Amino acid sequence: MIKVKPLGVNGAFTKYYHNNYIFELGNRKLLVDAGTTLRSSLIESLYQESDITDIVITHLHSDHVGGLEEFAQRCKWVHNHKPTLWIRTELAGGLLQIISSGLCTDGLKLSDYFNLEFIDDGFIIDAYEVELIYTDNLHAGNMLSMGLKINDIQGYKNIIFTSDIAKHKEAQFDGYIDQLTVALFHDVSVVPNAVHSFLHDVIDYYKGKIELNKIYGMHYQDDIDIKTLNKETGINFVTRNTTYEF
Known part of the structure; x- marks a missing residue:
């Protein structure tokens, strides 16, 4: 079973919480992205830093990495806890530069805060395989970014x-969708947007490739009428602090 809990579902300028997630994979909890609102969204979701065993960052915008420094400090100084940080090799230079200046003081190294693992294609957590899907320059120009395909090897299912x-x-x-795909968590802006997928373009593109009720829309604008859009579009808009089980 894969459990997915959105800590937040909205964009960079939200008055709520950034689009960051916890994937519960067996006994492990994988934090996908750590935006600047993490200090509040984690607590509101009834987690604490020591619950998180693994972390992966998909790209280096602040709503996805801006809370990682404080998270690391709380892990070390409050909880005496060292999670594993899985780092895509090409992202390593930029990511380490962002967090090192605040963490690497008084002789401390990043390895004092995290178990560092550098990856190119993916990684294994218990009976789950996390595959990297490169999207370089497809979110924003001159930016390295990636999606994920999470495979439940024993349960014969996957989430994109x-x-x-x-x-x-x-x-x-859509090239990663197969007969074992149970959910596609997809960026869906409700207005045309230069750096995010437009909701109706997503629906048109995936018709016939995956059942629309397997699409879970995320990173949408604040204060939209989710219930109405769910009925009109046939997809699901994720809500924060809701646990989705697959």
Whole structure:
């Protein structure tokens, strides 16, 4: 079973919480992205830093990485806890630069805060395989980014997670959909947007490729009428602090 809990579902400028997630994979809890609102969204979701065993960052915008420094400090100084940080090799330079200046003081190294694992294609957590889907320059120009495909090896199912994506057609996430895919968590802006997928473009593109009720819309604008859009579009808009089980 894969459990997915959105800590937040909205965009960079939300008055609520950023589009960050916890995937419960067996006894492990994988934090996908750590935006600046993490200090509040984690607590409101009834987690604490020591619950998180693994972390992966999909790209380096602040709503996805801006809370990682404080998270690391709380893990070390409050909980005496060291999670594993899975780092895509090409992202390592930028990511380590962002967090090192605040963490690497008084002789401390990043390895004092995290178990560091550098990856190119993916990684294994218990009976789950996390595959990287490269989306470089398809969210924002000159930005490395990626989505994920999370495979439950024993349960014979998988979930695809796009993270932020503008050019989903070029990203070709549909090429990762197979008969074992139970959910597609997809960026869906409700207004046309240069760096995010437009809701109706997503629906048109995936018709006939996956059942629309398997699409879970995320990173949408604040204060939209989710219930109405669910009925009109046939997809599901994720809500924060709701646990989705697959």
